[in-house]
Amino acid sequence: MKIKNYDALTAVGDISSRELVLGIANEALQQVDSYRRIRDLMRIDGDVLHVGARSWDLGQKRNVYLIGAGKACNSMAMAVDHALGDRLTRGIAIVKIAEPDDHYHRTEVYVGGHPLPDAAGHRATLRILAMIDSAGPEDLFIAVVSGGSSALLNAPIAPITVEDEAVATEVLLTSGLGIYEVNAVRRHISRTNGGRLAQRIAAQGAELITIGISDAVGKPPTADVTQPDPAYSSTPFGPDATTLDDARAAIDGHGLRSRLPETVTRFLDEAGASDETPKAFPDNTYFLINTLPDLAEAALDAARSRGIDAHLLTTYLEGESRDAGTFMASLAHEIQATGRPFVAPCIVVSAGETTTHIRPATTITGHGGPSQELTVGFALASAGIPGACMYSMDSEGTDGTSPAAGGITDSTSLRRAIEAGVDLREHLRGHASFEALSAIDDVVLSGNTGTNLCDLNILFVPDRQQQIAVQENA
Incomplete structure (x- = not known):
């Protein structure tokens, strides 16, 4: 089970x-688990390494190194480590949470800071840089990367410090910027992100294979994952689509100069062409094993296999999380009342990356994250929709500042909260959705899931009359 507290x-x-909803979510997460995906993609026959449709003669390689970073990196690095066995010279992976059941043969695993970079991630990153600098033209690097690598792999450009980078990251993430704008700044103040690690590997003359998961909103579903992806971009190992001008515009457009460390703004003001991130790596090989829509498609498959109508609402869901929850309740009302745009009973799947805007004057009273705030917003507006149920989780297993993956609320959640003395609106104002949901057993716990595809949202809307009859007979 991916969902650890299913029984509760x-x-x-x-x-x-x-x-119904939790069964669909669990099956969808199993389908996109990166360990299984990579083990299906990678194998060794004698001296030949096969990755999808491509092959490499390891007899011609002096060393084979593994670099991993990201919130799904536990499973990804473990899959490569297990596939290569004694063929792996050394591996270094930086993860958000080290799971006690994970096991590796020749890979060192370090825990870094996320969403804010920290000193532990910086020390591990310096080990990766030293490993790259020891390599030569006869060496092969295999990189596995997922969302979260920007914080976990951190080595800011001097004189910017790790502390400066952490402050800048917090300001960017809590000021209502889109993720493209956030990344434009983070990549340009880093020695590792925005393709800088690939650039460093190329400078040593070594070869690079990257296996990635993309959590970017707007990416199309994966097609044939056995074929290299010619459009792969971003991450520490791929060409960067953002520019220095994008970074400057993000800061000025949101009035952030006074809130960012002076080292950050001064560097971006003075940066020139030589400070731009790399835009192409024609000699590298990139495989993309999952994108955000894949998880939504897996949920649709799981719902339909249970004989229930399932519909994809969007894979571009963005905006304020609590408002998205209110919208989902409005949609459920419309479905039950009119049969528009879908006929109940039905499942409505959406994916994307909603955000929580934490204003500077906000008093934070607890913990939480966007998915939990979405489900609290749904709970406040769904009491009059019998049987309606909303599940939302950050698919990598940790949502915001909490240890939870997300939340699940239904038409009884508001009543149960009132009975427990929990003011859901007050908890939303204090960004304490984790405490609110925990008090009514509506918080979802998973740990690392083996993927990182932003947020998965599953709405179930039963037929109103059937649900009322079920409740009356219960």
């Missing part, structure tokens, strides 16, 4: 609705 979640509320 299905012991309260609209139980049949919760069982």
Whole structure:
């Protein structure tokens, strides 16, 4: 089970609705698990390494190195480590959470800071830089990367310090910027991100294979993952689509100069052409094994296999999380009342990356994250929709500042919160959705899931009359 507290979640509320939604979510997460994907993609026959449709003669290589970073990197690095076995010279991976059941043969695993870079991630990054600098033209690097690498792999350009980078990251993430704008700044103040690691590997004359998961909103679903992806971009190992001008515009457009460290703004003001991130790596080989729409498609498959109508609303869901939850409740109302735009009973799947705008004057009273705030927003507006159930999770297993993956609320959540003395609106104002959901057993716990594809949202809307009859007979 990917969802660790399934039994607790299905012991309260609209139980049949919760069982359906959680079963769909669990199966979808299993389908996109990166360990299985990579082991299916990679194998060794004698001296030949096969990755998808491509092959490499390891007899011609002196060393084979593994570099990993990201929130799904546990499973990704483990898959490569296991596939290569004794063929791997050395591996270094930086993860968000080290799971006790993970095991590696020749890979060192370090825990770094996320969403804010920290000193531990910086020390591990310096080890990676030293490993790259020791390489030569007869060496092969295999990189595995997923979302979160920008914080976990951190080596800011001097005189910017790790502390400066952490402050800048927090300002960027809490000021309402889009992720493209956030990344434009982060990549240009880093020695590792925005293709800088690939640039460093190329300078040593070594070869690079990258296996990636993309959590970018707007990417199309993966097609044939056995074929290299010619359009692969961003991450520490791929060409960067953002520019210095994008970074400057993000700062000025949102009035952030006074809130960012002076070292950051001064560097960006003075940076020239030589400070631009690399835009192409024609000699590298890139495989993309999952994109954000893949998880939504997996959820649709899981729902339809259960004989229920399932619809994809969007894979571009963005905006304020609590407002997205209110919208989902409005959609459920419309479906039950009019049969528009879908006929109940049905599943409505969406994916994307909603955000929580934490204003400077906000008093934070607890913990939480966008997915949890979305489900609290749904709970406040769904009491009059019998059986309606909303599940939202950050697919990598940790949502915001909490240890939770997300939340699941239904038409009984508001009543149960009131009975427990929990003011959901007050908790939203204090960005304490984790505490609110925990108090009514509506918080979802998973740990590392093996993927990182932003947020998965599953809405179940039962037929109103059927649901009322079920409740009356219960």
